[in-house]
Amino acid sequence: MIDYHVHLWPHAERADEGELALDRISRYTDQAQAAGVGEIALTEHFFRFVQGRAVVDRWWENCAERGGQPLNAKAEAYFDHHATADLDLYVETAVAAKKAGLPVVVGLEVDYYPGRMDKVSNLLAGYPFDVLLGSVHWIESWMFDIFSDAMQMEEWDRWTYSDVWRAYAEALSELAETKACDVLAHPDLVKAAGRFPDRAVVDECEERIAEAAASSGMAAEMSSAGMLKLCREDYPSPSLLERFGAKGVPITFASDAHGVGRVGNRIDVLQRTAVRAGFGSVRRFRSRVGEELGFDAGSDNP
């Protein structure tokens, strides 16, 4: 089994306050192995890094704000808080962990920044990444899944649920078209708030998401992190997983852990779900090239 989505820092911890060293990564791989997971992808957020901010800075200035909420200023404050780490040091440390024999691959979780993805790709091409996750956490400059922030949650009242879902699916399709990333992370993240439009709109959006994955050649992530959110459901939903299967979209498994404790969490459950849905393999990556690992590959199966 694999866990292809782990973060080294909790959101509440500033990146420059935690030690970034091999022993932190070895605690992650120890925990993974205890959970029966043979390989993890280190996928820190792109917005953690000063080099990342340099190429996407002020992207929020072109975003519409509804109802006079200062969401653009919020996005700027978010970057002020998070974009403090050194991408060179992160990659060097992850590569060193790999060279030391720890079962890790070097990755990053990259958000969709409209109009900036060429610059993002140019920056990331200079690093030896194995896998890049693509995510949509923002609709315009609104972070629709930050439940702890009253202003972000109030924004839900300014949209219909259908409009939120359609805007999310549109952003995810645009991200896939850029071909900047290899895996669609938590592909139906829009459900995190537990707010669903009519079934017909859910179907329409899920079809759009599955088609985006299929036409771009990206894999889709199965993630146990949805259980921690208000939707109380893994990503993707059973119906979206079925659509991925029907279109031949490969899958990865993910805990989206933001600390060592959840590394490998419920990956075994995700794999059983995948088998029941008819999948016979999981995809892992080396130098951004995918490789299928059959579930029955015996000892070679991480």
Ligand SMILES: [Zn+2]
């Ligand atoms: Zn994410």
Ligand SMILES: [Zn+2]
């Ligand atoms: Zn994540």
